Amino acid sequence: MAERTDLRQRIAAQRAEREARALLRTRRTVLRRDGMRCEVQDGNGTPRWLTNFCGNDYLGLAQQFAVAAALQDASSRMGTGAAASHLVCGHHAAHEALEREVAEWLEVPAALLFGNGYLANLAVVQSLLGDNDVCVQDRLNHASLVDAARLSGCRLRRYPHADAEGALRQLRASPGGAAMLATDGVFSMDGDVAPLRELSLAARMQKALLYVDDAHGIGVLGPDGRGSVAEAGLDLRAAPLRLATLGKALGGYGAMVVGDAELVRHLAETARPYIYTTALPPAQAAATLAAVKLARREAWRREKLAALVARFRADAQRHGLELMPSDTPIQPVLCGGNATALAMSASLERDGFWVAAIRPPTVPEGRARLRVTLSAAHTDADVDALVDALAVARNRVGAAADSHVA
Template sequence: MLRSCASGTWRRRRASAWRWAGLRCCRGSPWAAWRHGRSRVVDRVDPRERIAALRAERAARSRLRARRTVTRRDGARCEVDGRWLLNFCGNDYLGLSQQFQVVNALMDTAARDGAGGIASHLVCGHHAAHDALERELADWLQAPRALLFGSGFLANLAVMQALLGEGDACVQDRLNHASLVDGARLSGCRLRRYPHADAEGALRQLRSVPGGAAILATDGIFSMDGDIAPLRELALAARAQRALMYVDEAHAIGMAGPDGRGSVAEARLELDAVPLRLVTLGKALGGYGAAVVGTADLIEHLAGTARPYVYTTALPPALAAASLAAVQLARREHWRREKLAGLVRRFRGAARRRGLELLPSDTAIQPLHCGGDARALAMSKQLEEEGYWVAAIRPPTVPEGQARLRVTLSALHEDAQVDALVEALARAHDRVPPPAEPAAVPGA
């Protein structure tokens, strides 16, 4: 009797569980329930079919992307697919990635401490090399604290996720880096975007989202345009609306401002105006990784709550040691910034004399407007045939109709190389015609 009651109770619980899972129980048989589920028609999109359709659409619009394999590097030259090309599309602005002190620091630390970070910072992955780099960055950038991350993308996700949530707001420049946009979206806050470099537009957007916390986020130097954000005007807008100002200095650190301290320092803004900013280690500093620098309370909060920091393995100590050496060189060797500034002036002057349409920029990023995607690709190919590697940048990385060649200069380049590049650009510009204007519709 007891066994029979127990058996009946078990059957009732099993049937209830199957019904809860959306399966109809037929006489207690899981086989019948499984057959019933298979007989139901599910209207679902096959991801592979969607991917194929999207790829075909991108191909029709000259927007397929492909990786190129670099086999060797020697200064500003790269061996790509068996050919040596002069690289004018990288981000090694100060030429530190192959500098012997940086490379030696990496090799010495790897030989002593191994190749990996082995754990997250909060478990057992925080090494003396990480601590030394954070202290050096904080001292250089005149901030109380710095916090290392695996990449700039992760750092921006971390800041947005840790500081914002539902009911809060993030106001951003229309041309901000994708990581800032994605971070705001993932945080669940209200994302508002203002016209590029428009401080009045930023103020209007801040006013449109009252209540909750707010962050005003902008790139310091914009990666695809090379121009500098109006940071002083934006800081006034943030202060007026009690918003925290956050500046992504990925393309500014090492290159702009006194001692290479970035666009915030160039704008003469203090910590009270910009309490938090991002710096990357993989561009002007020639390594890999990133750090967020700022006030002690904000950095402490990120270290304890930012998921991209808490739940990921620390950078290898060898990379941190290499970046420490690079920071020390960037602080000390002012000639690198001076040479780079001279190359920028030389390039822009020569391009102007040849009638090339450059976007307004006084930084190492010098975009040449092409218009159509196909023209940008054709000009890039023409340059490669002459021995120059200049990347074609197309939508969605840049707005529709604004495809361009993104020329980037480095302290590794020489005057003669810059002069020769301008001549090659002029030839490509003349040989590849701009896209034809659409024919006018009668009566339109």
């Protein structure tokens, strides 16, 4: 009989390996927020104020007065929790109103509210696919889509990033059963947009359902902020289901699966992550409803955000920083090695900026980066100061490396 593995020894060995590869991760505690300024507690318990350039509050709605007021008012009337799952007694009028508003905004027949985007992606893939089916995915898809396919029991096939012909080849190589082609709309670590028109054609040719996780596109891209699917001009037949996250551009929490009414109804009746979990607090739904109305009405937020993105890219290129091709609020600055990314992030923090270092397995080996994210709540001066600090960080790290080699 084989000897039993000591779990604690395995954990210790894995942590030692992560430490050797500069892959340890630590939490930072936010004590207070004031716009894009955060008072952050470091590992030694010392607080300091930093300008945040690593969050996902793209439209600056997370602290908007009307949104916070809606949360306070609804919680005073409805309490702090839904008390049950949607199908028991936890589906409140605030949930219903939010689903209707989002469906109207995104011009789809139906919307279904989930606790978060991870749950929603698990629900979609597990409720629609099974053992004899296939899910074809972009190699850089969010982890929740990959996990969803693995947990569903279907065959998972990956294609090279943003390669519609590769997606078509994978679909053709997996005959029989049902097929889904799943992709991020905006890729969360690269900031680029999926070739949705070409992918929709590949899906149609192979009778596959196209599912788009538009977590980072909703509110930011497309006419009236309706996301990457709307920007690509796809109708409901081309993209029958998509994910709209409520915790990024809308500044709240939760997610919606929106699209074809029959498919959405099937999710409500069969998806385990929907059936077997407590509904989102109704007060949070009321706050998000206020945020959606602002996102629809206040186009200036998207216009300002686009201007800040253009300003950042122009300034960064003048300083010779290595950017990736992205016109979205996600602006990765490539660093290469894990230690370099960490050192540059630490340099930025010394200068008053919070920009997270992103390392494998979140990104491929050798592609560590600083993931800069912009918000309509930033100012031109914030962006200019960040770019200057990025150039200083690159020079500091380069000088330190040269000194070490010498």
